[in-house]
Structure formats: C-alpha cells, structure tokens
Amino acid sequence: MDNTNQRKALINSEIALFLRGLIIGKVLTIIVIGGLLWWFLKPNLPRTSVNSSTAQNGKSVSNYVSNNNESNNGSTFQTVADVPPDSFNYGGSTAWASIRQLVDSQIQSDRPELQLHYVNPVNGSPGSSSGIRMLLDGKIDFAQSSRPLTGEEQATAKERGFTLEQRLVGRDxxxxxxxxxxxxxxxxxxxxxxxxxxxxxxxxxxxxxxxxxxxxxxxxxxxxxxxxxxxxxxxxxxxxxxxxxxxxxxxxxxxxxxxxxxxxxxxxxxxxxxxxxxxxxxxxxxxxxxxxxxxxxxxxxxxxxxxxxxxxxxxxxxxxxxxANLFVIIKQNKGQEQQIGNAYANLLLTDQGQKAIEHAGFVGVP
Structure with missing residues (x-):
C-alpha cells in the first residue's frame, strides 16, 4: 500500500513538472514571437554617422561627408549636372591643400567619371599667382586662388581672346x-x-x-x-x-x-x-x-x-x-576648360561641398 502511494506521489510530481515546463515553454515562445514581430514592424529610426566626431577633429572628412548625405536632403555632388567625364589638370593656391586632399577626393569618389590632377609650376613656387599664370598659358584647365584676380591678369586674358571669371566658394x-x-x-x-x-x-x-x-x-x-x-x-x-x-x-x-x-x-x-x-x-x-x-x-x-x-x-x-577669399578661376572660352571650371565650382557650392569645405578648416559662403 505504501508502494502504491509512493508511485502515485511520484507520478503526480512528474505531471506537475511537465505542466510547469509546458507553461514556461509557451511563455518563452510568446516572448520570442513578440520580439520578432517588433523587429520586423519597428519604425525606421534615423541613422547617425559614427564618423561625425572624427570629422570634427579633422581626421576623416571624407567619411563624414559621405555618411552625412544619408540624411541630407540638400544638394550633393551627385545632383550637379554637366560634369564632363574626363581627366583634367588644375593648379594654384597652396592654401587649398586640405580641400584637394579631403574634398576633391570625395568629389572623385562620388563622381568617378571625373578625374582631377594637381600640377605644380615648372618655374617658381606653387601658389595663386603661378596657378593663374598657368591657366592663362593653357597649361591647366582651371585654377584655385586665395586672392582676387588682378587687372593685369584680366588684361592678359583679354589679349589672348578670352576672359577669366572668379567664383567665390569659401573664405579663409x-x-x-x-x-x-x-x-x-x-x-x-x-x-x-x-x-x-x-x-x-x-x-x-x-x-x-x-x-x-x-x-x-x-x-x-x-x-x-x-x-x-x-x-x-x-x-x-x-x-x-x-x-x-x-x-x-x-x-x-x-x-x-x-x-x-x-x-x-x-x-x-x-x-x-x-x-x-x-x-x-x-x-x-x-x-x-x-x-x-x-x-x-x-x-x-x-x-x-x-x-x-x-x-x-x-x-x-x-x-x-x-x-582671404577662395576663388575658382574659370577660363571663359566656351570650351571644355569653361565647362570643367563651372562644374568644379558648382560641386563646391553644393550643400555637401560647403560642409566639406568647412570641415576642411575653412568658412563657407552664404
């Protein structure tokens, strides 16, 4: 009789354990299913750039500009029309070094059809003046300058059958x-x-x-x-x-x-x-x-x-x-030089370009 009672007690205990496990299993199943439903139905939260703080310190402007475009509804390098698909030479101001390193590289990454090559002068030191001389002499396609054009430079251009335009893109x-x-x-x-x-x-x-x-x-x-x-x-x-x-x-x-x-x-x-x-x-x-x-x-x-x-x-x-105003110097000759000069200035004047110029250490234009 005692053995019979012990067997009944053991069976009841096993049943209780089974029911408890069954209840816990159902609860866990509900939690897992609920979590999956939340994951698939959750709202799209804005993504933040993990590189923004790095860019603020001047270490990774290219990453900052690229990631920032995901939430930027303004104009970007991709939105600029009439960018000629070719390779072009440019030169000029040494003050633009960080723009060439950080901004121009991002332009070429976003617009791979455009390739830009900086050219040093054969004689003299690189700078705004030598870059404008090279543009006048037909050795480069556009110039970067940290000063305005002089009357003498404008006169020389006119003598050679074209004019020069200076497009303001930043300040220093x-x-x-x-x-x-x-x-x-x-x-x-x-x-x-x-x-x-x-x-x-x-x-x-x-x-x-x-x-x-x-x-x-x-x-x-x-x-x-x-x-x-x-x-x-x-x-x-x-x-x-x-x-x-x-x-x-x-x-x-x-x-x-x-x-x-x-x-x-x-x-x-x-x-x-x-x-x-x-x-x-x-x-x-x-x-x-x-x-x-x-x-x-x-x-x-x-x-x-x-x-x-x-x-x-x-x-x-x-x-x-x-x-010191930063100018893109454009040869107004109705040729490919004018087209690339205009396109480069337009790229820098986009919202993306202006933010990149500021993160390169300069001040944008209003």
Missing amino acids: GIAVVVNPSLNVPGLTVDQLQQIYLGKITNWNQVGGPNLPITAFSQRPEDADTVIFPSNSDLKGQALGSSVQYVYSATEAVRQLSKTPGGVYYASARSVVFQCSVKALPLGQTSGQLITPYREPMVPLEQCPRQRNQLNTEAIKNGSYPMI
Whole structure:
C-alpha cells in the first residue's frame, strides 16, 4: 500500500513538472514571437554617422561627408549636372591643400567619371599667382586662388581672346606668425604692411623687444595671399630690400622656428595649427586686436596633443581684419576648360561641398 502511494506521489510530481515546463515553454515562445514581430514592424529610426566626431577633429572628412548625405536632403555632388567625364589638370593656391586632399577626393569618389590632377609650376613656387599664370598659358584647365584676380591678369586674358571669371566658394583668414619666443601683443594691418615695405625694422617699434625683424615672404609673382589689396594705395609697391623669400609656407615655418625675430603671413588654415610658430592677434587698430585662433591659445608644450583651432566665427562675421577669399578661376572660352571650371565650382557650392569645405578648416559662403 505504501508502494502504491509512493508511485502515485511520484507520478503526480512528474505531471506537475511537465505542466510547469509546458507553461514556461509557451511563455518563452510568446516572448520570442513578440520580439520578432517588433523587429520586423519597428519604425525606421534615423541613422547617425559614427564618423561625425572624427570629422570634427579633422581626421576623416571624407567619411563624414559621405555618411552625412544619408540624411541630407540638400544638394550633393551627385545632383550637379554637366560634369564632363574626363581627366583634367588644375593648379594654384597652396592654401587649398586640405580641400584637394579631403574634398576633391570625395568629389572623385562620388563622381568617378571625373578625374582631377594637381600640377605644380615648372618655374617658381606653387601658389595663386603661378596657378593663374598657368591657366592663362593653357597649361591647366582651371585654377584655385586665395586672392582676387588682378587687372593685369584680366588684361592678359583679354589679349589672348578670352576672359577669366572668379567664383567665390569659401573664405579663409590671413594669419601672421612669429617665433614662439617673441613677446609682442599683436600687430595692426598698417604695421604689418610697413614691416614688409621695410619701414618698420625692429620689434621695439611695435611694442616688442629690441630685436631686428626678419620678414619672410613668397615672391610677389608667386604669392598665395596678399596683404596689399587691389584698392589700396600701397598696391604695387615693392617689398623692402631685407625681405627674405621662401618657396612655401612649410619652408617659412621651418625658418621661423630658428629665427627669434622672424615674421611671416599666410593662409590662417596653413599656419594656425602649427606647433613651431605663434600666431599674432591682428587688428585695424591696436585697441581692436582679434586672434586668428580660438581663445585661449594652446600652450606650446601641449602641442601636438592639442592644437590651436581656426577662429572661424571671427572670419565668418567679418571682425577679423584680413580675409582671404577662395576663388575658382574659370577660363571663359566656351570650351571644355569653361565647362570643367563651372562644374568644379558648382560641386563646391553644393550643400555637401560647403560642409566639406568647412570641415576642411575653412568658412563657407552664404
């Protein structure tokens, strides 16, 4: 009798375990089916670019631009019409280096039918002036410039049976850099010009130490940027006899690092980030000095772990006193040069192009 009761108890226990397992199995099945239904029926959430923060730091602009297009309803490289499917040569401003590296490569990725090749001048150093000369001479198809066209360049084009158009696509500042050891509060635009005309020769004349000034510059015929605007009374004046000429901004920065009294001016995008030089505040008057970098200045000992960043806000609102406009120079000859020049400018003026220019370190145009 006891054995019979034990068998009944064992059977009841097994039945209870079976029912409990059956209930748990059904619950798990419902959860799995519900999860699958939610996955397939869920709303499409916007995708965010994992590269955007990297692009902000200047490390991967191409990825930023490409991924950003997924949620950008504005104009893109793909929407530009009349892009000629061919290979073209271009040249000009060294200040455009980051655009050529980051923006132009993305253009060619999105528009593989277009191939662009940067060409250095045979004689002289690369820059806005040499690029425009090469365009006039028929050696390239369009030019990149960090300054406006001169009357002489327009006249030369007219003599050769065509005209030149300058298409504004971005903005940069002109920064003045010195040796990091030099203690000077800043310069006015007039003081900078007088230094390069050879009329101010010692830093004690502008509030600095008793130290001779060594001014470095590209040769005027190859200059990338200009400090004597075309509407200035100083336009066309010869630089001082003591000015030392350099091939490029890279050479100038190297010379400044070992010249305590040295000074150089160039595209702010080219020199503000450098660790071996110091950018000076600049102003129309000594009481209105504006830094080309975002304050506070990064101490030399923290560079390159941290680098000074361009004061884009001051360039954008016009408070910074020396602005360099970025132009695509287009040969108006009703030929293929005009077509590619127009197409390249149109690509840079798309929403995608303007964002890419800003992430390359410049300021877009309104």
